[in-house]
Amino acid sequence: MMTRTILITGASRGIGRAVAIQCGKRGWSVGVNYAGNAAAAAETVKAVEAAGGKAVAIQGDVAHERDVIAMFDATTKAFGAITGVVNNAGIVAPASKVADMSVERLTRMFAVNVTGAYLVAREAARRMGTDRGGTGGALVNLSSAAARLGSPNEYVDYAGSKGAIDTMTIGLSKELAPVGIRVNAIRPGLIDTEIHASGGEPDRAFRLAVNVPLARPGTADEVANAVLWLLSGESSYVTGALLDVSGGR
Template identity: 45%
Template sequence: MAPSNHVVLITGASRGIGAATAIAAARDGFDVAVNYLKDEAAAQRVVQAVLQQGRKAVAVQGDVGKPEDIPRIFETAEQTLGPLTALVNNTGITGPIGPFSNTTDATIERVFQVNVFGTIQCSRLALASFKRHGTTGVIINVSSVAARTGSPGEYIHYAASKAAVETFTLGLAKEIAATGIRVCGVAPGSTLTEIHATAGEPGRPERVAPKIPMGRLAHPEEVAETIVWLLSPAASYMTGTVVQCAGGL
């Protein structure tokens, strides 16, 4: 029997786009597994926001950059909320901003481990869950406008990782389309989150805003609306596509 309730696991959901997506998904009828890495208090605030929408939620600690953590994340989510019907691969890191020649091997490896391998491994476990429970689920992979721009002088390695995510999205979607499982991507432009400060340039929003045709950065909630729309029945004929949510870039 396919599950009757909607359950989504969102990686990196304690802040930014992930947190906004969790709240929007709850509004649209999803129970939400809120994955986080370090900030349990922030994750619990998102859980409370989901509960206020009348849906169930659980905070699940785990590092998608560590293959050994990923099965536990899925097991905890499903044991608490029931079978998954959706996955949002939102977690993404850049490493320090700067020229590629200054980027270390450790940074490159960590970025690809989280952004690419984490996305791939989470998707594989989601597919196994959908098959086990007989559901036609949805996977949304969060990419970046960097996959098209290349991000010269900032984080070429991050851009390359997101291009890999987009290619994976396309290939997986086509491979499993006949099963009814949909796989799409969302590529945000620069967004007002903590990613800029984490990368070492808290003032980056002010620097990049004039380069965006709309003249401003996205709010996390704007990107979240795109993600939850792709999760919804309104997008039932969309798979193997990456929606650009980048203010005209």
């Protein structure tokens, strides 16, 4: 099996961690980016290595250009040229109506979820594009079912940030296809991860599962399986896709 080098942003927990471990099971090398929880990132590194891969933890905030460039540099220094990027880092804030949102909340939301995602995508294009000395690769963006549902009365700001990811995915897939980079997005639905607790409602995924045709929340591993498919050669004719992993919701 071909060895790959994958950079995953926001890989210390949740979906990012699950993707990292799945990469490890394939024997791949992983740059494990994290924002602040060094202990969680170290645990992810251990889990990737236990699964059969290699990993290095890299601290950085995707909202800061210098941090994004540094995480790409660190991954390349550790394992060689990057062949896949998972654009996963993102935040959510406590449930609120837009009328009650502060400008500070909105600024931070879009700095991480939109500007940060674009910076990561930009670096992926610079590092992997065959027009710039790269060998091609795959970029997988993490969007959300919220992009098409809107998340009224809870997270319209978060939903809007993920709508931007959908649009970026479509445009960038056409822009980067000629230089050997496939660009796709996963839109998870209600997934049982820590992100709900960071939004102030740990049980949200289970409370809303009544609205899911499959009648349950999804797991981080179920999303990771879809991400790994898009990273792998098994999806070699797939680009510009927005893949819902949402239990039918």
